[in-house]
Amino acid sequence: MEDLLHEVGNGVSWITLNRPEAMNAVTWDQRERIITLLAEASADPDVRAVVVTATGRGFCAGADLRGTPSSDERVPDERVPGGHVPGERVPGERVPGDVARTIRQGAQRFIGAVLDCEKPVIAAVNGTAAGIGAHLAFACDLVLAAESAKFIEVFVRRGLVPDGGGAYLLPRLIGPQRAKELMFFGDAVTAHDARELGLVNRVVAAEELEKTAREWAERLAQGPTRALALTKQLVNASLDADRAAAFAAEAAAQEINMTTRDANEGVASFVERRTPRYEGR
Numbered sequence: 128m129e130d131l132l133h134e135v136g137n138g139v140s141w142i143t144l145n146r147p148e149a150m151n152a153v154t155w156d157q158r159e160r161i162i163t164l165l166a167e168a169s170a171d172p173d174v175r176a177v178v179v180t181a182t183g184r185g186f187c188a189g190a191d192l193r194g195t196p197s198s199d200e201r202v203p204d205e206r207v208p209g210g211h212v213p214g215e216r217v218p219g220e221r222v223p224g225d226v227a228r229t230i231r232q233g234a235q236r237f238i239g240a241v242l243d244c245e246k247p248v249i250a251a252v253n254g255t256a257a258g259i260g261a262h263l264a265f266a267c268d269l270v271l272a273a274e275s276a277k278f279i280e281v282f283v284r285r286g287l288v289p290d291g292g293g294a295y296l297l298p299r300l301i302g303p304q305r306a307k308e309l310m311f312f313g314d315a316v317t318a319h320d321a322r323e324l325g326l327v328n329r330v331v332a333a334e335e336l337e338k339t340a341r342e343w344a345e346r347l348a349q350g351p352t353r354a355l356a357l358t359k360q361l362v363n364a365s366l367d368a369d370r371a372a373a374f375a376a377e378a379a380a381q382e383i384n385m386t387t388r389d390a391n392e393g394v395a396s397f398v399e400r401r402t403p404r405y406e407g408r
Contacts, residue, residue: 131157132182133164138175138348138407139341140168140246147183150255152191153263158233162240169245175348175407177244178340179267180251187260189281190234234259234291241266242292242363245356247347251340252276252318253333262291265300265326268359271340272318273333278326283313299366301325351389352407 132143142164144151153161161179168174181187241248241263250267257279264270264278280297282289289310297306301324309316321327331339347355357380365373384390389405396403 130154131160133160135174137345138173139344140164140171140174140177142177142179144179144181144187146191147181147185149191150185150188151181151183151260152185152188153237153259154191154193155233158190158237162237165240165244165248169243172352172407175246175350175352176344177246177248178251178344179241179248179263180337180340181253183254184275185254185260186250186252186256186276187263188255189258189260230290234262238262238266238292238296245359246352247355247359249340249344249347251336252278252327253336255279255315257281259291262289262293262296265296266292269343270327271336271343272321272327272330273336274318274330275333276318276321276330277315278318278321279315280309280313283310348407349405351387351393351403351405353387353389354384354393357384 128145130144130146132141132145134141142161144153144157146152146154146157165177168177237259247269248267250264250270252264252270252272254273254275255277256264258281261278261280280289280293282293288294293310294306297309300306301309305324316324316326318327318330322330329339361373361376361380364376368376388408389403392405393403
């Protein structure tokens with residue numbers, strides 16, 4: 128059984144985690160495949176929206192590191208007392224920089240791929256989203272959640288600091304005080320409470336989740352794709368920029384967008400009083 132399903136139809140790239148027996152805890156291989164699929168979606172003009180979802184009762188229960196490749200070891204050239212080689216690691220030894228490098232190349236790169244995808248990304252959260260699974264959902268542009276879904280900042284339960292951009296994402300979505308409450312206590316947040324907090328756009332019955340995600344994605348896929356990409360970039364950057372920088376970025380985005388076919392079609396359709404027909408170009 129494939130642990131990651133992928134299909135493209137009606138301009139939408141569907142990425143489905145498929146390890147229901149593990150509550151879709153994401154493996155190294157799955158993570159790398161998703162990063163690749165998001166990059167391919169950005170580059171493919173025929174893909175105009177992305178949906179990330181999962182099978183079974185869990186959306187993503189965090190990271191499953193059991194399949195993570197080991198760090199490269201340096202080639203030995205001479206033996207030293209104790210049987211080790213200069214520059215060679217003692218098995219199980221951790222040296223300064225290892226953890227930070229793992230986080231940068233792993234969880235942060237994973238979440239960054241969602242934020243940087245040039246197409247709108249929808250999370251269709253079918254069940255528990257914990258740890259990096261919660262951050263995967265929160266990094267998406269729109270979040271749909273089944274009524275049974277719940278979100279857990281599980282790191283504190285393990286004595287860990289949040290990774291995968293959690294301390295970056297949550298304050299921007301719900302403010303620092305509420306972000307700290309979720310991260311300090313690690314309590315499960317229901318789908319309806321997540322919506323009240325501002326983490327979820329809409330809560331639907333479980334049997335309506337796929338249908339609603341498909342409707343939203345296909346509606347986005349019929350929109351002005353380049354304008355949506357530029358809008359995503361502007362919004363994502365807005366909280367990190369002062370007014371002058373934000374206004375300059377907005378003006379530059381307008382300049383770029385006005386060179387697209389869809390912008391010309393949008394103006395023409397308004398003048399001609401008809402429904403626009405966007406091509407995503």
